[in-house]
Amino acid sequence: MADLVRAADGRLAGRRIAILIESDYYEPEIFYYQRRFAEEGAEVVFLTRMWGRAELTFTGHEYRAPFTCTGSVEDVDDAELASFAALLIPSGMVSDRLRYTEDVTAIAPATDLVRRAFAEPGVLKGVICHGLWLVAPIPEVVRGRRVTAHNNLIGDVRNMGADYVDADVVVDGDLVTGRSGQHAHLFARRVIELLDRPAPGPRWSHAALNCRSPRATEEFYTRWFGFRRARAVPLGDGAEIVFLRSGDAYLELFGSPGGGAPGTGDGPDLPGTVRHLAFQTDDVDGLLKRMGDGARVTLGPLDFDAFIPGWRSVWLTDPDGVVVEVSQGYQDADPAADAAAEGGRR
Numbered sequence: 001m002a003d004l005v006r007a008a009d010g011r012l013a014g015r016r017i018a019i020l021i022e023s024d025y026y027e028p029e030i031f032y033y034q035r036r037f038a039e040e041g042a043e044v045v046f047l048t049r050m051w052g053r054a055e056l057t058f059t060g061h062e063y064r065a066p067f068t069c070t071g072s073v074e075d076v077d078d079a080e081l082a083s084f085a086a087l088l089i090p091s092g093m094v095s096d097r098l099r100y101t102e103d104v105t106a107i108a109p110a111t112d113l114v115r116r117a118f119a120e121p122g123v124l125k126g127v128i129c130h131g132l133w134l135v136a137p138i139p140e141v142v143r144g145r146r147v148t149a150h151n152n153l154i155g156d157v158r159n160m161g162a163d164y165v166d167a168d169v170v171v172d173g174d175l176v177t178g179r180s181g182q183h184a185h186l187f188a189r190r191v192i193e194l195l196d197r198p199a200p201g202p203r204w205s206h207a208a209l210n211c212r213s214p215r216a217t218e219e220f221y222t223r224w225f226g227f228r229r230a231r232a233v234p235l236g237d238g239a240e241i242v243f244l245r246s247g248d249a250y251l252e253l254f255g256s257p258g259g260g261a262p263g264t265g266d267g268p269d270l271p272g273t274v275r276h277l278a279f280q281t282d283d284v285d286g287l288l289k290r291m292g293d294g295a296r297v298t299l300g301p302l303d304f305d306a307f308i309p310g311w312r313s314v315w316l317t318d319p320d321g322v323v324v325e326v327s328q329g330y331q332d333a334d335p336a337a338d339a340a341a342e343g344g345r346r
Contacts, residue, residue, distance in 0.1 A: 004034060010041025011196045015085040018076075020110060020134070021046045021069050024093030027060035029128075029184040030067065033088070036188050042085070042195075047071040049098060049109055061092045073098075073113045085195050087117045091129030091150075091181030099134050107137045115141065121174050121283055124194055128178030128187050132156060146170050147177040202279035202287065202326055206243070206250030212271045214242055214253040221251060230332040233307050245332065252278070265299050266315045267323035276315065276323035284312050284328045298323060 007013065017037050021030065037044050050056060050072040057068045081087075089095055098110035107115070111134055117123050118141040127135065129150045135142055136156060143161035148170040157164045168183045169176065169190045176194060178187035211217040221227040227244035234240050242253040256271050267276035281287050288295050300314040310329030318324055 004038045006038045006043065007041040010039060012037065012085070012192065013041030015041070015195060016043045016045055016083055017086045017088065017191075017195075018045045018047055018071075018084045019088045019090060020073070020094055020098060021048050021058060021067060021090070022094040022097040023058040024061040024097065025058060025067065025090060026092040026129075026181040026184075027062050027065045029090055029092070029181040030060075032184050033090075033188060036185075037192070040192055040196075045071055045084070047073045047076065047110075047113075049073055074109045076113055078116070081113070081116055082120060082122065084117075084123050086124035086126055086191055087114070088126040088191070089114065089128070089131035089134050091131060091178075091184070093130070095131050095134035099137065108134075110134060111137050114138065118175075121286060123174070124191065125175045126177070126187065126191050127175070128184065129153075129180045132160075132177070136160065142175070145175060146172040147175070148179050149177060150180050202281040204248075205278040205280040205325070205327065205330075206252050207277060208252040208254060208267065208275035208325070210256035210269060210271050210273055210275050211253050212256065214240075214255045217253050218242055218244060227251060232333075233304075243332075250278075265323075266325065274322075276325050278325040278327065280330065281326055281328055284314050284326055287326060288314060 017033075019030070019033060034044055046067075046069045048056060048058075048069045048071065050069075055068055055070045057066050059066055099108045101108040114125070114134055115138045117125055118138075127147070127149075130153060132142075132147070132149045132153055133156070139160035139162075145162055146165050147157060147162045148165050148167050149157050154164055168179045169186050171190060171194065176187070176190055178184065209217065218227075218229065221244055222229070225246065227246045230243040230245040230250065232240045232242050239255055244251040244253065252275075254269075254275055256269050256275075267274070269275070284301050288297070288301070296317045298315045298317055301312055302314070304311040304313070308329060308331055311327065311331075312329055313325055313327035315323055315325050
C-alpha cells in the first residue's frame with residue numbers, strides 16, 4: 001500500500017515499525033496495521049526471507065489477497081535493527097513458514113532476527129497468536145516472562161518456560177503479546193500506547209560522600225535523617241563502601257584520606273566534598289551507545305559480579321566536570337541471607 005500517507009503530526013511520527021510477512025497471512029490484521037500505524041505517523045516496514053529475489057508476492061489466508069514484499073530479514077544489520085521502534089510477528093501461518101531452515105543445525109534467518117531484537121531493549125517486541133511459533137527455537141528469550149497466545153499454543157508457551165496469562169493482550173517489559181489475529185486492534189492499540197510513552201531515562205540513584213570517618217558519618221545520617229544501612233561492600237584490610245537508604249534516596253559512604261583531582265576516576269577523594277552523583281539504568285552499555293561522543297568516560301565500565309551478579313557501573317563527567325556514575329543491577333542486601341551466611345561462619 002505505497003499510496004498510504006503517514007500523518008506527519010501523528011504520535012508515532014518518525015518511528016519505524018517492522019512487521020514480518022509470508023504467505024497465509026491474516027489479511028484483516030495486516031491491512032489494519034498498515035492503516036492504523038500510518039494514521040499515527042509511523043513508517044511500516046515489511047520483512048520476509050527473500051530467497052535471493054528482489055521481491056516476493058504472498059497470498060492471504062482468508063481471501064487469497066496478494067501482498068508484495070521487498071524487505072529482507074537477512075539484510076537487517078545492527079544499525080537498522082536499532083532504528084526500529086518495534087518488531088512485530090503477526091498471526092496466521094507467517095511464523096510457521098518463516099521458521100523453516102534447510103540447515104537443521106541452524107535457526108532460520110527470521111528467528112535469528114527476532115533473537116537479535118530481544119537483545120535490543122530499545123526495540124519493542126510484539127508477538128500475536130501463532131507468532132510464538134517463530135520463538136520456539138529460541139525459548140530462552142521468553143522463559144519466565146508473562147505472555148498470552150492462541151489457545152492452541154498454551155502447551156507451546158509452557159514448554160518454552162513462559163508464564164501463560166489468560167488475557168487478550170499482555171505486556172512484560174519490552175515484550176507485548178496478543179491472543180489472536182482477531183485481537184489485532186487491541187494489540188495495535190497497546191503497541192501504539194507503549195511507543196508513545198517517553199523513553200525511560202536513567203533514574204536518580206545516590207550521592208557519594210567522602211568521609212574522614214565513614215562510621216561517624218553513618219551514625220549521623222541514621223540518627224538524624226532516618227537512613228539505614230542497605231549494603232556494605234568490603235574492600236579488604238577492614239575498609240568498605242557503605243550504602244545508606246531512606247525511601248528511594250541513597251548515600252554511598254567512602255573512607256577518604258584526602259587527595260585526588262576532580263573530574264577523574266570516580267570523583268575527587270577529598271573529605272567534605274561530594275565524590276559523584278549517581279543514576280541507575282537498565283542498560284549501561286546501551287546508554288553509552290545512545291550518548292555517543294557526549295559520554296566523557298573517566299572510569300569503566302566495570303563489573304562487580306563478585307558482590308552482586310549483574311552490577312555494572314561507568315563514570316563520566318558532566319559539562320562542569322562533576323563525576324556522574326551510571327550503574328545497573330544494584331540490589332540491597334537480603335537480611336535473611338546475610339544472617340544465614342553469618343550463622344554459617346560461626
